[in-house]
Amino acid sequence: MNAPLNASIAYPHETSPAPGVTVPVAPGIEWLCMPLPFALNHINLWLLADGEGFAAVDTGFAQDPIKEAWKSALAERRLTRCIVTHCHPDHLGLAAWLEQETGAPLWISQGEYLAAHMIVEQIAGYSIRSMVEFFRQHGLDQARIDGLVERGNGYKKGVPAIPATYRRLFDGQVLKICDHDWRTIGGFGHAPEHMSLYCAELGVLISGDMLLPRISTNISVMASNPHGDPLGLFLASIDGFRALPADTLVLPSHGRPFRGLHARVDQLHAHHAERCEVLLDACAGRAKSAADLIGVLFGRELPDPHQTMFAMGEAIAHLNYLEHAGKLQRIEENGFTRYVS
Numbered sequence: 001m002n003a004p005l006n007a008s009i010a011y012p013h014e015t016s017p018a019p020g021v022t023v024p025v026a027p028g029i030e031w032l033c034m035p036l037p038f039a040l041n042h043i044n045l046w047l048l049a050d051g052e053g054f055a056a057v058d059t060g061f062a063q064d065p066i067k068e069a070w071k072s073a074l075a076e077r078r079l080t081r082c083i084v085t086h087c088h089p090d091h092l093g094l095a096a097w098l099e100q101e102t103g104a105p106l107w108i109s110q111g112e113y114l115a116a117h118m119i120v121e122q123i124a125g126y127s128i129r130s131m132v133e134f135f136r137q138h139g140l141d142q143a144r145i146d147g148l149v150e151r152g153n154g155y156k157k158g159v160p161a162i163p164a165t166y167r168r169l170f171d172g173q174v175l176k177i178c179d180h181d182w183r184t185i186g187g188f189g190h191a192p193e194h195m196s197l198y199c200a201e202l203g204v205l206i207s208g209d210m211l212l213p214r215i216s217t218n219i220s221v222m223a224s225n226p227h228g229d230p231l232g233l234f235l236a237s238i239d240g241f242r243a244l245p246a247d248t249l250v251l252p253s254h255g256r257p258f259r260g261l262h263a264r265v266d267q268l269h270a271h272h273a274e275r276c277e278v279l280l281d282a283c284a285g286r287a288k289s290a291a292d293l294i295g296v297l298f299g300r301e302l303p304d305p306h307q308t309m310f311a312m313g314e315a316i317a318h319l320n321y322l323e324h325a326g327k328l329q330r331i332e333e334n335g336f337t338r339y340v341s
Contacts, residue, residue, distance in 0.1 A: 241262075
């Protein structure tokens with residue numbers, strides 16, 4: 001979903017680099033922009049000078065054009081390690097391939113590593129079957145359920161292999177990368193155990209998907225944790241960024257690098273508060289399902305199962321958030337879940 005913008009956000013770069021082309025953004029940091037096969041059509045990857053080589057932050061989606069772009073970027077570079085912020089396919093997808101090609105080991109939090117395996121192997125509440133049944137309970141019609149079933153395990157297409165071993169990242173851990181200390185900052189709501197990276201000396205935050213400049217991060221309830229409050233966790237997590245200096249250079253996974261992280265946190269709070277008010281109005285006096293409210297929340301028809309999946313997860317996240325806040329009542333009857341204010 002788009003979030004409001006204002007002049008408090010400043011962009012040091014007017015354009016993004018072409019695939020496989022590196023652009024310096026700070027001392028010892030280079031920017032790689034790779035394509036994605038979705039409406040969100042790109043991901044930013046970062047190369048950090050690391051001794052005689054470079055540490056990569058995130059890897060890209062597993063597709064041949066992205067592999068070719070990586071080969072171009074690595075023609076005169078050696079990878080020392082792959083630090084992955086979280087398990088989503090555009091971030092983890094090529095970690096196994098890069099390890100095979102370069103020997104660079106995977107560094108990732110345990111929560112993300114285990115979640116990736118569960119989704120790939122379709123274990124318990126992480127399967128397509130669990131997801132569609134969960135969405136059915138929240139009112140999704142059969143036609144759109146059929147679209148999700150036909151789409152299948154899209155995650156495995158983007159993450160065909162996962163490294164057999166990993167180096168575990170912990171919240172608050174300090175990574176020595178070349179001459180600089182990078183502190184991990186754990187975040188929740190978007191993924192199980194997302195890790196951003198902050199270097200105080202350079203004044204740089206690699207935010208992953210936790211802080212994006214032009215769109216709001218997808219926040220979804222998963223079938224494995226149907227009563228969870230990921231939106232509450234996300235908002236609490238981004239509040240933690242307020243402790244960083246206002247002029248910090250933010251390197252996001254999508255969109256251009258920017259300054260103005262405090263303003264961006266304020267914008268995201270305002271955006272989600274406005275979305276919650278819209279849902280409260282829609283549920284006033286009449287119980288509604290998440291599927292009933294997709295159009296209210298997004299204001300448009302969703303063109304494909306990929307976006308339907310994100311929209312359902314996000315609608316439920318806002319409804320659960322309001323339920324946890326005592327502003328909505330959950331009604332579970334005849335196998336269906338609805339909410340009323």
